[in-house]
Amino acid sequence: MHNQTCFLLYYNxxxxxxxxxxxxxxxxxxxxxxxxxxxxxxxxxxxxxxxLNLLNISVVKKGSSQSVSTISKLELAAEFYDFNDVKTNSILFFTAEFLHQILRNEDQNHQSFSAIYDFREEIKSNNFDAHIELLFRFLKISGIAPLYNQKKYLDPESGTFHEEISNAVFNDEISDIWKSFLENEHLKIHLKKTQRNDVLDSLMVYYHLHFTGFYIPNSLAVLRQIFE
Structure with a gap:
């Protein structure tokens, strides 16, 4: 018998x-x-x-680590939280879809697991910017974060800051928000309603440029509508 503690990203x-x-x-x-x-x-x-429910899974180990094992026992690993709030649910669906993309080839990584755990704790506290904080945090975990300097605008293609704007999405306001996160990955922010979608747009642009095979999660459209 082999036991694992897992975050559920996707199921079919x-x-x-x-x-x-x-x-x-x-x-x-x-x-x-x-x-x-x-x-x-x-x-x-x-x-x-x-x-993103946290599950205790027991399996009978078969074959290589890449084979699909059959679950013999399935339990919740922590207190079950029934999220009835539409905003919270839309954030969880989007974040799980995002993580399902970027973690598909990831082996054991305590940083990644801790980041997801911290995100869940923030969601329980009704932090509606927690998913944005998580996406910034995974830039560093994945090793694709921009190089910080004092120049004004982020160039998403090169991952560096310049004095001249190179992409309309990365204006001075958005570039300043990126700088804040790059200086402190555990930063807690409260974005304005008008900023939230713009920051998400900038993150999608950056991940598409720097993470091979990345596509915009389908659930992003629903998330946008909920927060409009």
Whole structure:
């Protein structure tokens, strides 16, 4: 028996009652699991399948670390939080979709796991900028953060600051916000309603340029509508 503590990033139904779970675990990083009967009428654990729930998973180890293992036991690893707030749910869905992209090839990484854990704690406190803070934090974890200097505008393509603007998304206001995060990755900010989407736009542009294969999460459109 092999036990893992995992954040659920994504899941897809298989057949009538089963599912594949795609998770990021503290012990092994990104892993996929097969769970039987989770959608059956008698199974009471279907509510566990919510983005970024922290799960305790027990499996019988088979083959290489890349093979899909079948779950023998599935439990919540922490107190279950039923997020009924539409804003919170939209943030969780977006963040899980984002993490599912950038962590797919990631092995054990305590920094990444801790960052997700901290994000969840912020969400519990109704920090509606927590996902933006997390995306900035993962720039450093992934090693693609811009190089900080005192010049005015961030050039997203080169990842450096210049005196002349090179991309309309990265105006002086957005560039200043980026500088604040680069100086302090644990910065807690309170963005204005008009800033939030602009900052997210800038992050999507930057990740697309610097993270191979990155695409804009489908759930971003819903997130935008919720916060408009």
């Amino acid at each position: 139904k298989y057949g009538d009652n089963d599912a594949f779970l795609h998770c990021f675990s503290a012990e092994e990083g990104y892993r996929s699991f097969f769970v039987k009967g989770i959608y059956s009428s008698k199974n009471k654990k279907k509510p566990y399948l919510f983005p």
